[in-house]
Amino acid sequence: MTTKRPISHADTGNDPQDEAIIGALERRDESGLSELSQKYGKLCHHISCNLLGRGNDADAEECVNDTLLAVWQRIPPEHPQSLSAFVCRIIRNVTVDRIRRRTADKRSGELVALTDELGECLSAPEDSSFPEAAALDDALQRFLSTLDIEDRVLLVRRYFHGDSYRELADLSGQREGSVRVRLHRLRERLRDYLQKHYLFC
Amino acid sequence: MKDQKNKDALFDAFGRLSDGVLDEASHYRKSAAKKGRYVRRTAITLLAAALSLVLVTVTVVAAVPALRRYLNLDFVGESNRQETVPEGWVGIYTAEDLDSIRNDLDGKYILMNDLTFSEDAEAFTPIGTKDAPFTGQFDGNGYVIRKLVIDMTIPQTSNILATAGLFGYCEDTARITTEENEFPALWEVMETVYGGLIQNLGIEESTVTVSCPDVDTAVGMIVGKGTFLTACYAKNCTLNVQVSGSENLTFVGTLAGDCLLLDSCYTTDNTLALDYPVTESIHVSKVLGGLCGNAYTVVTSYGENNTIHAPESTAVRVGELGGHVSVIPHLMTEAQFMTVRNNLLAYYEGGANNFYYKQFCSYFLPKTLSAWTNNTYYYNPTFFVGPIDPTVTFFVYDPTSSFKEDLKNEETLISSMPLEDFTALCAADNLKVGIMSSYVIDSGTAYAEESFPEFDFDTIWQMKDGRPTLRIFE
Numbered sequence: 001m002t003t004k005r006p007i008s009h010a011d012t013g014n015d016p017q018d019e020a021i022i023g024a025l026e027r028r029d030e031s032g033l034s035e036l037s038q039k040y041g042k043l044c045h046h047i048s049c050n051l052l053g054r055g056n057d058a059d060a061e062e063c064v065n066d067t068l069l070a071v072w073q074r075i076p077p078e079h080p081q082s083l084s085a086f087v088c089r090i091i092r093n094v095t096v097d098r099i100r101r102r103t104a105d106k107r108s109g110e111l112v113a114l115t116d117e118l119g120e121c122l123s124a125p126e127d128s129s130f131p132e133a134a135a136l137d138d139a140l141q142r143f144l145s146t147l148d149i150e151d152r153v154l155l156v157r158r159y160f161h162g163d164s165y166r167e168l169a170d171l172s173g174q175r176e177g178s179v180r181v182r183l184h185r186l187r188e189r190l191r192d193y194l195q196k197h198y199l200f201c
Numbered sequence: 202m203k204d205q206k207n208k209d210a211l212f213d214a215f216g217r218l219s220d221g222v223l224d225e226a227s228h229y230r231k232s233a234a235k236k237g238r239y240v241r242r243t244a245i246t247l248l249a250a251a252l253s254l255v256l257v258t259v260t261v262v263a264a265v266p267a268l269r270r271y272l273n274l275d276f277v278g279e280s281n282r283q284e285t286v287p288e289g290w291v292g293i294y295t296a297e298d299l300d301s302i303r304n305d306l307d308g309k310y311i312l313m314n315d316l317t318f319s320e321d322a323e324a325f326t327p328i329g330t331k332d333a334p335f336t337g338q339f340d341g342n343g344y345v346i347r348k349l350v351i352d353m354t355i356p357q358t359s360n361i362l363a364t365a366g367l368f369g370y371c372e373d374t375a376r377i378t379t380e381e382n383e384f385p386a387l388w389e390v391m392e393t394v395y396g397g398l399i400q401n402l403g404i405e406e407s408t409v410t411v412s413c414p415d416v417d418t419a420v421g422m423i424v425g426k427g428t429f430l431t432a433c434y435a436k437n438c439t440l441n442v443q444v445s446g447s448e449n450l451t452f453v454g455t456l457a458g459d460c461l462l463l464d465s466c467y468t469t470d471n472t473l474a475l476d477y478p479v480t481e482s483i484h485v486s487k488v489l490g491g492l493c494g495n496a497y498t499v500v501t502s503y504g505e506n507n508t509i510h511a512p513e514s515t516a517v518r519v520g521e522l523g524g525h526v527s528v529i530p531h532l533m534t535e536a537q538f539m540t541v542r543n544n545l546l547a548y549y550e551g552g553a554n555n556f557y558y559k560q561f562c563s564y565f566l567p568k569t570l571s572a573w574t575n576n577t578y579y580y581n582p583t584f585f586v587g588p589i590d591p592t593v594t595f596f597v598y599d600p601t602s603s604f605k606e607d608l609k610n611e612e613t614l615i616s617s618m619p620l621e622d623f624t625a626l627c628a629a630d631n632l633k634v635g636i637m638s639s640y641v642i643d644s645g646t647a648y649a650e651e652s653f654p655e656f657d658f659d660t661i662w663q664m665k666d667g668r669p670t671l672r673i674f675e
Contacts, residue, residue: 043227082220084227092216115208122207136214144222149229156226159215171229 341402415446
């Protein structure tokens with residue numbers, strides 16, 4: 001039987017290489033950017049491609065470049081506690097912003113699919129009482145803390161990283177169909193959690 | 202637009218998760234997951250051994266009569282009413298008894314006399330919902346329910362599926378919660394047989410009226426979203442469904458809005474009507490049928506003089522028997538599954554869209570008699586009639602696949618293999634698929650047995666006034 005594992009703050013924090021990168025950036029040493037690109041470039045490209053969809057390598061490359069520029073511009077004054085999370089957030093936001101600027105007929109099918117799946121978590125999508133961002137962030141964070149690690153990772157890899165079901169199957173060692181069912185049930189639980197604790201109906 | 206805005210808001214919230222959560226996901230490695238899976242598989246094996254079941258997978262050979270009987274889902278067998286309530290069943294004598302079924306949704310119930318609702322009776326609330334489905338069995342025992350009235354206005358804040366009928370929502374497996382990731386004992390689910398089975402029930406002069414927001418909807422006289430219906434009929438009934446939007450799926454059928462199997466049933470002189478604001482759409486989202494809206498298999502059944510009113514639109518699909526009946530079986534043998542899969546592989550090697558191939562193949566989930574992958578669903582080994590071979594593996598079509606996915610998979614299958622070839626392949630293993638041996642008959646014509654060659658006139662049907670009727674009701 002697997003047990004629920006709380007998220008430990010000891011899990012966050014930078015390794016020595018990350019700290020070295022941050023230090024270089026703070027000194028405006030461009031080798032920091034090279035190091036950053038080497039360590040996180042592939043992950044950034046992966047996240048961007050997940051959201052943009054196949055055949056958008058050029059766009060993904062541009063998003064990665066925009067991300068590196070954003071990191072350069074934000075460090076300093078920022079000194080992220082987790083460089084990995086910091087970079088991942090930026091690439092995701094940059095990519096999503098790019099997609100949303102497109103006209104409706106050029107929207108990414110992958111992003112549409114992901115948001116449509118999350119639509120199942122909304123019991124009343126038309127309801128005007130949908131919470132403000134801060135309350136929603138709190139709700140989501142609390143919900144994730146109730147899950148065991150496997151479920152939490154599946155949700156985050158799917159809706160933050162945009163990993164495909166095949167990738168999630170490989171990651172978790174389950175069959176693709178099992179992952180689909182599991183995520184479906186997790187979305188139902190999130191919906192019920194939001195309804196119960198945050199009166200989103 | 203607010204819908205999309207809220208979806209985007211939730212998607213964006215994932216982008217603001219804490220460092221700890223994001224790092225945990227980024228650094229996660231599958232070795233931990235594999236160990237967990239191994240532990241669960243070991244638990245399955247130990248429990249199975251304790252129950253004298255051996256988990257060995259073998260290739261199914263065509264000459265296994267027990268398997269054929271299961272895949273044929275031969276529920277229908279009784280041609281005479283039960284005079285006394287069988288042991289383990291609950292007798293239903295009154296409308297109050299019928300209503301009380303909702304207090305035990307896993308029970309087995311048998312109707313012991315005709316039920317006629319009074320004119321001033323309150324509208325009946327469907328039994329079973331998506332959150333609390335009916336997983337038991339209901340045997341109409343050859344009796345008839347008359348003047349049942351269901352009149353529902355589903356609130357705007359409703360959940361994602363609205364169902365209406367005598368039974369709202371039925372499910373064919375025990376729902377096992379895995380919230381604590383505990384592995385339930387197999388014996389806890391041994392009694393779940395043919396969950397949601399409704400048989401030998403007639404319904405006449407009854408009405409279902411539903412008004413609902415733009416959510417997925419399934420409406421039928423006997424069941425909204427069901428599993429198995431056998432030896433049932435509906436006569437002089439009216440279904441009116443009004444949906445306020447056009448985006449979501451609506452299944453409307455005289456007997457069932459949506460079901461897995463409909464066997465040896467008929468409908469006569471019923472009226473179905475659907476109203477919704479029509480918009481231009483290339484996707485089928487409104488499905489109506491004289492027997493059922495959507496189903497996997499309809500066999501040895503017929504419809505007569507049913508009237509269906511629905512707006513003219515490419516989004517609407519109407520059938521005199523089934524609005525849509527799948528060409529892909531709910532269950533299939535390994536041999537059939539591999540044949541279909543191999544045909545698809547050959548098709549996609551030509552460079553077709555790999556995305557569809559991946560989706561299609563993932564919808565066929567191998568299943569043993571003891572457990573299914575994520576421990577979410579279980580099938581009872583006593584499904585098999587006669588000698589039981591507990592080592593047989595069969596394949597079930599993904600019950601979580603969406604209607605759009607079903608339609609796309611059917612297109613894919615038909616493009617790789619002629620439908621008549623696939624049907625013949627299934628028939629060779631005595632597997633029922635799609636609409637088989639079912640007819641639309643004309644009110645003004647008197648028919649003979651010869652017009653219904655596959656109907657079982659020895660035990661299930663008889664001819665009366667020039668058309669087949671079910672023996673158990675006579």
